[in-house]
Amino acid sequence: MRRETSPPRPDWKQRITEQGMVFDTPGRGQGGAARPYWDESVHYVFEMNEVLALEADVELLHSMCLEAVDHVVTTERFRDFALPEWSWEGVAASWKRSDPHLYGRFDLRYDGSSPAKLLEYNADTPTTLLEASILQWHWLKDTHDSDDQWNSLHEKLVARWAEIGESLPGSELHFTWSSADSTGEDHITTAYLQETAAEAGLDTVGLAIEDLGWDAALDRFVDLAEAPIAALMKLYPWEWVLTDEFGKHAVRSLPETLWIEPLWKSVLSNKALLAVLWEMYPGHPNLLPAYLDQPGILTEYVRKPRLGREGANISIVSPGSEVQTGGVYDEDGMGGGWVYQLFDPLPEFDGFRPALGAWIVGDESAGLGIRETAGLVTDDGAAFVPHRIPEA
Incomplete structure (x- = not known):
């Protein structure tokens, strides 16, 4: 694994816009300087044996996470995940029915020498999908055509939709995002997922989640017609859905209205998962020690809100140092509490730190996206950079 620099394509801005990249909030470079969010002036190079090992790690982590869901459901540990009590029965039923799941993104620490370490699992509403699937593939073909890339995302999404389509309760699949997302990223990600479903032969309809209606007479969700x-495929977190009456309708409508991602993923998208995995697999080479609500034996740790997003309200405690990020989560983590994980800083390459986003589609590893930051926390100022695997 190494970091290389290369000249950007002269028309790179036009190219990525044509490929759907219409959100471009600048990243932050050294000293806070503005940096393109999509930055192809640098990229990472991996050897094939590294990628094969990472693929195996990702599929192993995925299977461990599914075991963790089964453990949480069987032992009814929903309170550890700050799930409202009225939703517990629905979460358990969703898991026992095997409601179908689509995809997820593991955020990993990897330095090319030691095993990959799980930092967190974005199992419910992962983004950076268009960048990982489409943009970096076209970059590779334009700049290193004979090289390879860890990237079968598009093909596997289409194949997975075909599998899911066989169990859908109706002929149409609705795709929703929140119109409150001012960046447009959620809308573009949803539109791309809708495109892959249509390619799989499904009938699709797109609408903002705010436009979902509830027909009290039918006791069903309805669309604008x-x-x-x-x-319904939603790019909207379950922890937000479950905060109001809308969430009660969503849980009660199962399985007549099938939700993707499924309700049982409210367990996997919660950072309490990190502590449960460490309890179940202590000392596992792909895990970092993690504990609920207190640091345990850790003297160096990262404190994360259970329900946190985008690197908000992170505290990093190490000898003689404490780093904190801002955010909207209050002193009890917005009602969810905290998870403490061993501080194992991301490796540094030329003054930048890459976090590997390894994708799973269905139950198979499917690709890699890299977000790079100048700081210790991969937050909304991170830039996305491509990668390649040299021709053997």
Whole structure:
């Protein structure tokens, strides 16, 4: 694994816009200087044996996470995940029905020599999908055509939708995002997922989640045409859905309205998962020690809100130093509490730190996206950079 620099394509801005990249909030470089969010002036190079090892690690972590969900459901540990009590039965039923799941992104620490370490699992609403699937593939073909890339995302998404389509309760699949997202990233990610589902032969309809209606007479969700919604792919976190009456409708409508990602993923998208995994697999080479609500034996640790997002309200405690990020989570982590994980800083390459986003589609590893930051926390100022695998 190494970091290399190369001249950007002369028309790179036009190219990525044509490929759907219409959000471009600048990243932050050294000293806070503005940096393109999509930065192809640098990239990472991996040897094939490294990628094969990472693929195996990702599929192993995924299977461990599924075991963790089964453990949480079986032992009814929902309180550790700050899930409202009224949702517990629904979460358990969703898992026992094997409600179908689509995809997820593992955020990993990897330095090319020691085993990859799980930092967290974005299992419910992962983004950076268009960048990982489409943008960096076109970059590779334009700049290193004979090289390879860890990237079968598009093909595997289409194949997975075909599998899911066989179990849908109706002929249409609705795709929703929140119109409150001012960046446009959620809308673009949802539109790309909708495109892959259509390629798989599914009938798709897109609408903002704010436009979902509830028909009290039918006791069903309906779309703008007041047609009942049989299946719904949402890019909206379950922890937000479960905060109000809308969430009670969502849980009660299962399985007549099938939600993707499924309700059981509210366990996997919660950082309490990190502590449960460490309890179940202590000392595992792909895990970092993690504990609920207190640091345990850790003297160097990262404190994360259970329900935190985008690197918000992170505290890093190490000898003689404490680093904190801002955010909206209050003193009890916005009601969810905290998870403490061993501080194992991301490796440094030329003054920057890459976090590997390793994708899973269905139950198979599917690709890699890299976000790079000048600081210790991979937050909303991180830049996305491509990667390649040299021709053997």
